Every structure is written in structure tokens, then in C-alpha cells.
Amino acid sequence: MYECVSLNKKRMKDLKRLNDLSSEFNVLNEDFFERYDRAGVAGKLLERRRVRLLKSGSCCTGFIWFERYTKSTCRIRSMFSDEKDGLSAYRLLVESIGDFRNIQYSCTDNGLNFRMLEDLGFERGPGEIEMLIGRDEIMKALEEKPSSQPGLVFKTFEKGKDEGLRCWVQNDIFENSSRVPLSLSDIIHDVSQRYFLEGGAAFLYVGGDCIGYGQIVIHGDIPYLVNIGIIKGYRGRGYGRVLVKHFLKTILERGFDEVRLNVKSDNLAALNLYKSLGFSVDSETCRWQKKDKR
Numbered sequence: 001m002y003e004c005v006s007l008n009k010k011r012m013k014d015l016k017r018l019n020d021l022s023s024e025f026n027v028l029n030e031d032f033f034e035r036y037d038r039a040g041v042a043g044k045l046l047e048r049r050r051v052r053l054l055k056s057g058s059c060c061t062g063f064i065w066f067e068r069y070t071k072s073t074c075r076i077r078s079m080f081s082d083e084k085d086g087l088s089a090y091r092l093l094v095e096s097i098g099d100f101r102n103i104q105y106s107c108t109d110n111g112l113n114f115r116m117l118e119d120l121g122f123e124r125g126p127g128e129i130e131m132l133i134g135r136d137e138i139m140k141a142l143e144e145k146p147s148s149q150p151g152l153v154f155k156t157f158e159k160g161k162d163e164g165l166r167c168w169v170q171n172d173i174f175e176n177s178s179r180v181p182l183s184l185s186d187i188i189h190d191v192s193q194r195y196f197l198e199g200g201a202a203f204l205y206v207g208g209d210c211i212g213y214g215q216i217v218i219h220g221d222i223p224y225l226v227n228i229g230i231i232k233g234y235r236g237r238g239y240g241r242v243l244v245k246h247f248l249k250t251i252l253e254r255g256f257d258e259v260r261l262n263v264k265s266d267n268l269a270a271l272n273l274y275k276s277l278g279f280s281v282d283s284e285t286c287r288w289q290k291k292d293k294r
Contacts, residue, residue, distance in 0.1 A: 004096035007051040014060035022080035029078035052096040064093040072101040103290040127265045127286030137278030157201035163187040173229035225261040
């Protein structure tokens, strides 16, 4: 028989065990104790009130940690259960947090949790996909017959000279109604960071006009392809493929064996391009929502 109970100091040991296992359900689950241990007395009390534990007999077998944003909206920061009947356990945990009209949860797919969330009544929103390509697939992509498009020139980004051009190009590439345009100070800050790879950023020109940009950054010794795109007036002509292949060549020249990138799950044109070049999906992160239909 299950029951959901509040967190008190006597149950901290149970929560610690479950918290340490929570990444098995979702690697984006947040670490409760990382936040709790930094809090003051009042903060610790508040965080304990945001936790519900699932009890089965005398044992705690699951927990949910949530945060209220508004009267009707909350976000699940972490949840986990090691019960064999996982669906029933997670259903009770979600129900235990109260009557919210909108419950949000960010999750990376592990083959089980996405199906579980669907069964619990969560709806999947647009997400982000991390893709990767290894040396063998890079070599295959570079063996393709070169583009016959004339007048294509790559120009390496130069610090202290090209920040304004990069700012303009990126704002054109990624312009949408919900995005705050980049400023020159944003670009200057970016190129001063440790992840910025000298010589790893480049513009694509055609007929003397700058039409695209991309760069390689380093996170934990792993190269990522970021900020890549073609300005609006030149899309659909194969320039994106040329741009990506340029950076794949740079990756090999720099001695790396793979490169990764992130792309919005609803950006079908980009997804199809990357897959056609040999990139494969490594993980997918989505924000899920459970809405009251009443």
C-alpha cells in the first residue's frame, strides 16, 4: 500500500538514497541536497515543504521535489521511484503535489521516461536534440562530390575586427519574434570565453557577400558546432551543407575524432541536413507539460 508523506529530518536518509539514484530516471533531475545544503534555516524549511516521499510499508521508495511559480503553475525539479510498479508510483507522486492547472518538467529521453510521462498525461513540447558524428562518418561526408557553386569563400573570424559582422549575421540567421537580438558586447564576451576555439569560427561568402557563419567551441574537451546558419535570402541552395562540411574538415584537421551539436526538435530542415551528413541522435531533451483539461 502506497502513501505520500512530507519530508522531515528523520526521512532525510531515505531522500538522500533516492536523490542519488534519480538520474536513472532523468539525467536532468536536479540534486536536492546541492540546493538544500546551501540554504539557511528558513530556506531549508521551505525546501523540505516542497518534497513529497512515497512510502511503501516502512520504506520510502520514491520522491518528488517541486516548486510553485504561480497559484496555478509549478515545475517539477526532480522525481524518482524505484518501485517495480513505476507508473502507479509516479502517478501518486505527481498527484501529491496539489491541484495545479499546469505542471512542467524538463526531461532527457532514456527509452522509458518519455513513455512514462505520456502515460501520466503529460504533453510533449518542442525540445532540443543533441547529435554527434564520428571520424568515419565525417570522412564519408567529406568524400562527397564538392559543390559546383562558384564564388564560395571562407573567411576565418578575427578578434578585434569581425565582431560587428558576426553580430549582424547571427541576428539575421536566428531572428524571430521571441528572441532578443545580440549586441556587440555579447559577441565580445563570447570570444573571450575559455570555450572559444581560436581559428574555429568562420564566415561563408558568395560573390563577395557574407551569407553564413558558424563556429566550434570546446566543452570538456569535446568540440561542439554552434551558431551555424545561412542568412534568410540564401537558404535552400545547398550553402548550409557546404558550411557544415567546412567545419567537419576543420574538426579532423584539429585532431578531434567527433563533433557534437544541438538542434531544436522542430527544426526539420536542419535535422534532415545533419542526418544526411551522417550525424546521429545521441539524446533528446523536452519540456513536458501536464495541463488540467477542466
